[in-house]
Amino acid sequence: xxxxxxxxxxxxxxxxxxxxxxxxxxxxxxxxxxxxxxxxxxxxxxxxxxxxxxxxxxx
Numbered sequence: 001x002x003x004x005x006x007x008x009x010x011x012x013x014x015x016x017x018x019x020x021x022x023x024x025x026x027x028x029x030x031x032x033x034x035x036x037x038x039x040x041x042x043x044x045x046x047x048x049x050x051x052x053x054x055x056x057x058x059x
Contacts, residue, residue, distance in 0.1 A: 026034075
């Protein structure tokens with residue numbers, strides 16, 4: 001007869017995926033940076049379009 005035994009530990013019960021927590025509102029600084037980045041990207045795309053128009057040969 002063994003002097004000790006091992007307890008069988010069952011795996012943790014599977015839980016249903018919980019609903020994602022509501023996103024925390026972004027900070028003021030993050031919002032400002034986003035606005036600057038959007039404007040900069042918009043200006044860059046406008047400049048790129050303008051330079052393409054300039055490159056086209058006039059007929």
